[in-house]
Amino acid sequence: MIEINNIAKSFGDKDVLMGISCKLRQGETNLIIGGSGTGKSVLLKCIIGLVRPDAGEVLYNGRSFYGSDKEAQQAIRREMGVLFQGGALFDSQTVHQNVQFPLDMLTSQSAEEKRERVEFCLQRVGLEGTGKLMPSEISGGMKKRVAIARAIVMNPKYLFCDEPNSGLDPLTGVKIDELIREITDEYQITTLVITHDMNSVMEIGDNVIFLQKGKKLWEGDKDSIMHSDVTELNEFVFSNKLLRDMRE
Ligand SMILES: Nc1ncnc2c1ncn2[C@@H]1O[C@H](COP(=O)(O)OP(=O)(O)OP(=O)(O)O)[C@@H](O)[C@H]1O
16 A cells, blocks of 8 residues: 655645645555646656655555655665656667566566566566567557556556556557556556546546645545536546536
């Protein structure tokens, strides 16, 4: 479990996050949703330690991230898998090399151990046999799968995905969501996904946190989101015509 307690962050005189608290449970896909510029990415960066919050705390299974020394923070970081927006693959490296990268950086495994682990992860995301291809030779959906394989190669306890299906067609997006959900469940990972895609919310939203202008306005599961009485959330959710039609 990840506990986020009262995170606040300002840039200059701009308050971007104003006291965000929530609990992200193990084995569940936790989603942060909200319109553009509401602070989702900054919150993610505060959670994973890329941006230091001005106030607040993040606890990883009870271990305080910001209260820890560099070594302990590094140990927590090793338990994180991160799927950055856009996938962020290295274009000059093969699919296999991309997935192997964290093993090269963070472990002293033998070449054979690494090869086996990479092949296992590629097979797990449905990409067996593609290791020799270059990123330029595969589709957008496959690139996301490679990025997911790389994010899980270190066997993370915590998985963070920033807009995992941005730029994908809806069907491919759903498949990526399903893969994230399956992996979360299978390996009992604590997963956090940032999205503004209502499809994702309805598919994989075990726990959904709605941000608006740096504040948490609502939290609940995908089944209760359709019946909330928070005006701002309703405006966000029902800007999607299909959901509006479903409600009527
Ligand atoms: N390093 C920074 N310096 C100054 N302002 C920043 C910085 N990072 C983010 N911001 C500001 O913080 C606000 C929230 O940004 P953030 O990227 O978290 O939004 P978001 O909800 O993720 O939006 P989107 O869905 O468009 O990605 C924005 O107004 C942004 O300009």
